[in-house]
Amino acid sequence: HAPALKENNYKQISIRGIPLLENVEEVKKVFNRHLHFTIVKDRDVATDHDYYESIAYTVRDHLVSRWIRTNQYHFETDQKRVYYLSLEYHMGRALSNCMINLGIENSVDEALYEMGLNIEELEELESEAALGNGGLGRLAACYLDSMATLGLSAYGYGLRYDYGIFAQKIEDGYQKEYPENWLRYACPWEISRPEFLVPVQYYGKVIDDKDGKKKWVEYITVHAMPYDSPIPGYNNNVVNTLRLWSAKASEKFNFALFNSGDYIRAVAEQSSSEDITRVLYPNDDFDEGKILRLKQEYFLVSASVQDIIARYKRSKINLKADQQVDFTNFPDKAAIQLNDTHPALSVVELMRLLIDVENLGWDQAFDITKRTIAFTNHTLLPEALEKWPIDMFQKLLPRHFQLITDINAHHLDIVQKKWPEDKERMKRMTIIDDEAKKVNMGYLSVVGSHAVNGVAQMHSDLLKSTIMKDFYELNPEKFQNKTNGITPRRWLLICNPDLADLITTKIGEGWITDLAQLKQLRDYVDDEQFIRDIQRVKFENKERLSKFLKKNFNVNINPNSMFDVQVKRLHEYKRQLLNCLRVITVYNRIKANPDKDVIQRTIIFGGKAAPGYKTAKLIIKLICNVARTVSEDPVIGDRLRVVFLENYGVSLAEKIIPAVDLSEQISLAGLEASGTSNMKMMLNGGLTIGTMDGANVEICEEVGKDNIFTFGLTYKEVDELREKGYNAKDYYEHNAELKQAIEQIRDGVFSPEDPNLFSDIVKSLLESDEKFMLLADYEEYMKAHERVEQLYKDGTEWTKKCILNIAAAGKFSSDRAIREYAKDIWNVTPTDKKLPSPDAGRP
Numbered sequence: 123h124a125p126a127l128k129e130n131n132y133k134q135i136s137i138r139g140i141p142l143l144e145n146v147e148e149v150k151k152v153f154n155r156h157l158h159f160t161i162v163k164d165r166d167v168a169t170d171h172d173y174y175e176s177i178a179y180t181v182r183d184h185l186v187s188r189w190i191r192t193n194q195y196h197f198e199t200d201q202k203r204v205y206y207l208s209l210e211y212h213m214g215r216a217l218s219n220c221m222i223n224l225g226i227e228n229s230v231d232e233a234l235y236e237m238g239l240n241i242e243e244l245e246e247l248e249s250e251a252a253l254g255n256g257g258l259g260r261l262a263a264c265y266l267d268s269m270a271t272l273g274l275s276a277y278g279y280g281l282r283y284d285y286g287i288f289a290q291k292i293e294d295g296y297q298k299e300y301p302e303n304w305l306r307y308a309c310p311w312e313i314s315r316p317e318f319l320v321p322v323q324y325y326g327k328v329i330d331d332k333d334g335k336k337k338w339v340e341y342i343t344v345h346a347m348p349y350d351s352p353i354p355g356y357n358n359n360v361v362n363t364l365r366l367w368s369a370k371a372s373e374k375f376n377f378a379l380f381n382s383g384d385y386i387r388a389v390a391e392q393s394s395s396e397d398i399t400r401v402l403y404p405n406d407d408f409d410e411g412k413i414l415r416l417k418q419e420y421f422l423v424s425a426s427v428q429d430i431i432a433r434y435k436r437s438k439i440n441l442k443a444d445q446q447v448d449f450t451n452f453p454d455k456a457a458i459q460l461n462d463t464h465p466a467l468s469v470v471e472l473m474r475l476l477i478d479v480e481n482l483g484w485d486q487a488f489d490i491t492k493r494t495i496a497f498t499n500h501t502l503l504p505e506a507l508e509k510w511p512i513d514m515f516q517k518l519l520p521r522h523f524q525l526i527t528d529i530n531a532h533h534l535d536i537v538q539k540k541w542p543e544d545k546e547r548m549k550r551m552t553i554i555d556d557e558a559k560k561v562n563m564g565y566l567s568v569v570g571s572h573a574v575n576g577v578a579q580m581h582s583d584l585l586k587s588t589i590m591k592d593f594y595e596l597n598p599e600k601f602q603n604k605t606n607g608i609t610p611r612r613w614l615l616i617c618n619p620d621l622a623d624l625i626t627t628k629i630g631e632g633w634i635t636d637l638a639q640l641k642q643l644r645d646y647v648d649d650e651q652f653i654r655d656i657q658r659v660k661f662e663n664k665e666r667l668s669k670f671l672k673k674n675f676n677v678n679i680n681p682n683s684m685f686d687v688q689v690k691r692l693h694e695y696k697r698q699l700l701n702c703l704r705v706i707t708v709y710n711r712i713k714a715n716p717d718k719d720v721i722q723r724t725i726i727f728g729g730k731a732a733p734g735y736k737t738a739k740l741i742i743k744l745i746c747n748v749a750r751t752v753s754e755d756p757v758i759g760d761r762l763r764v765v766f767l768e769n770y771g772v773s774l775a776e777k778i779i780p781a782v783d784l785s786e787q788i789s790l791a792g793l794e795a796s797g798t799s800n801m802k803m804m805l806n807g808g809l810t811i812g813t814m815d816g817a818n819v820e821i822c823e824e825v826g827k828d829n830i831f832t833f834g835l836t837y838k839e840v841d842e843l844r845e846k847g848y849n850a851k852d853y854y855e856h857n858a859e860l861k862q863a864i865e866q867i868r869d870g871v872f873s874p875e876d877p878n879l880f881s882d883i884v885k886s887l888l889e890s891d892e893k894f895m896l897l898a899d900y901e902e903y904m905k906a907h908e909r910v911e912q913l914y915k916d917g918t919e920w921t922k923k924c925i926l927n928i929a930a931a932g933k934f935s936s937d938r939a940i941r942e943y944a945k946d947i948w949n950v951t952p953t954d955k956k957l958p959s960p961d962a963g964r965p
């Protein structure tokens with residue numbers, strides 16, 4: 123009764139592993155049991171979503187004993203634990219990731235197939251956990267995967283937002299935001315733990331207690347409810363935990379109302395404190411400074427640090443301790459990593475708990491705090507650096523403000539001793555700026571940690587020479603680089619199974635956990651069959667994406683054209699507008715020279731703009747209008763196609779990345795701290811066109827400058843040009859094609875129904891202080907694209923460079939990044955040993 127093989131059933135015919143038949147029978151049995159006992163449906167009334175849930179529970183069953191065993195093992199060995207604190211986790215879907223990491227994918231595929239169900243269709247029904255904005259949140263997710271794969275005793279801590287990043291719709295070319303209720307169906311992956319509820323306090327005041335201690339009183343309490351999700355390592359029987367906190371009103375919160383008999387109102391008003399974890403702030407690289415955000419940050423920090431201390435107290439090291447727990451060894455048992463300054467309050471919360479609750483002295487508490495905490499900075503953009511108004515901060519967290527004041531005094535004392543005469547330096551370095559009336563969370567993070575790192579070499583260097591210069595001079599030993607990475611499991615093995623198979627047939631499967639092995643592919647760069655196979659796989663991926671876009675968005679693209687892709691958050695510094703000017707120029711060239719032989723291009727854009735970011739939203743509209751003009755122009759035909767894809771996120775990225783020919787990484791040098799889509803596209807055989815910014819610099823180093831298209835001002839040149847005075851008009855006047863493109867936007871060629879629609883864009887492009895210097899890089903960008911075109915005409919030469927790019931992508935594995943954090947910051951040791959399988963005895 124097996125159904126005919128559907129054309130998108132491609133994972134079915136994967137060569138990876140032949141399913142064991144007894145497992146297949148077992149999977150079917152468990153699936154049916156869950157449909158019956160967990161979902162409570164029979165096959166006459168079950169929906170596709172019910173089938174998805176049944177299979178999700180079936181897969182989860184395979185995780186459970188490994189998960190419990192991992193916890194037991196971590197308790198038994200009591201190795202140092204790593205705690206990753208982040209306001210964002212952009213996890214994406216869990217089902218295929220769990221199956222692959224557990225090695226049960228083929229059995230599950232086969233079982234479903236035999237039951238007439240299609241695993242890929244069911245996978246699409248999982249709503250993704252999109253609790254992040256862009257690179258920072260996705261990095262946290264990749265790092266959890268690597269920490270589990272490297273056998274670290276690691277925990278992620280975050281917030282369980284009811285609403286993650288909004289769903290983006292493009293309506294008439296405009297971005298519209300819709301709430302994404304990812305918890306509408308219960309999430310099969312999370313387990314709530316009401317027994318571990320943690321109280322979090324806000325407001326109130328601080329009084330001097332009888333025994334000379336500070337006491338925080340009259341606060342209000344909100345409870346943090348933990349929800350745990352499994353984080354399986356790859357093929358090593360490790361399952362770590364991501365613990366996300368959800369706000370629960372405390373009954374005491376409305377005590378007065380309850381007592382006054384206004385029971386209904388008291389219960390109804392509980393919801394306001396539960397708003398703390400209602401929604402993720404949808405800004406990337408931008409700080410809005412809202413009090414609700416400060417409440418969120420403290421909520422994560424307080425609940426997590428209390429949990430960490432509680433686990434330390436329960437740990438082996440303290441088994442024999444009766445009353446007083448000894449905190450001397452705390453930094454040898456816990457490392458806390460701050461994902462940017464968003465959880466920076468950890469510094470003060472750990473101080474508060476050690477001093478006020480655990481009765482340690484100030485100096486010892488500060489020493490322990492610094493040795494425990496480390497800080498990763500992700501951006502130099504001034505508008506993203508968190509600075510809280512003193513008034514707001516002091517009112518919400520009075521005890522923490524006192525402690526920051528103490529830390530600041532201690533810190534400035536050290537500065538003064540080192541530079542006794544340097545008043546200006548003291549002013550620059552203060553954590554609490556009394557003039558601006560702000561608390562600087564970046565400075566607090568540096569002062570409160572033993573290690574500070576940037577996310578690519580260039581960014582780490584700039585940190586030391588710009589925003590953290592004074593702090594680098596004070597403590598050079600703290601500053602490090604940890605170049606970002608991506609997990610090769612999700613970003614190659616899972617999203618591009620055919621390429622993964624092809625690589626495996628050549629070099630074996632060691633690359634999955636040791637990505638540097640990809641360099642062996644260099645041996646096949648002249649192998650004609652291999653070149654053809656790589657071309658075939660890329661083409662099939664492009665076909666698959668084309669069909670998906672046709673089916674889901676009614677977008678038509680031609681898989682025979684070059685896929686030229688810029689997908690990332692919309693931000694002026696990323697310069698999607700520069701790409702748009704280039705598109706307009708390509709369009710004009712075809713129009714001016716319709717008989718010239720040019721390669722066919724599909725230029726793909728995608729990405730969300732922050733809902734309040736007017737300029738970014740107008741750029742989306744411009745791109746959409748240019749796309750419309752191009753597609754309606756009969757002269758253009760199939761030579762140029764421009765599309766803006768709706769709702770770019772992890773799941774859509776998994777479909778786009780394998781199909782990329784050309785990766786657009788064109789930020790103004792010095793502004794993109796690292797970038798990670800550049801790494802994903804490289805790993806999947808895309809060639810990069812990019813500026814010397816962020817991790818592009820290291821991509822260029824790894825692959826060699828002949829195998830990448832670099833262009834544009836270097837950071838140093840940007841600096842010099844800014845110094846000398848950037849003059850947009852010069853570039854505009856001296857380049858006829860650039861002038862034409864801007865004039866067309868100005869004259870309403872792309873918006874005949876409202877010719878002035880884009881006047882703000884035109885105006886800002888021509889301003890002499892235009893921050894992103896778009897026009898300065900235009901000409902070189904066009905020339906770089908001509909080199910791209912030249913190479914693309916020679917399919918074999920192009921593909922050889924694709925192979926060299928894949929072969930050189932090893933450095934950009936998150937496993938490499940996590941090994942470096944483990945060695946240089948956390949002082950823990952990765953292992954490639956497997957934990958005993960779950961049917962072995964208790965550790």
Ligand code: 73E
Nearest residue numbers: 257258406407408500501577795796797
């Ligand atoms: O360059 C990226 C980097 O690859 C950087 O812009 C991004 O982090 C990525 C991972 O390291 C980033 N996001 C934020 N800051 N840097 C940010 C800031 C405030 C809110 C949300 C995200």
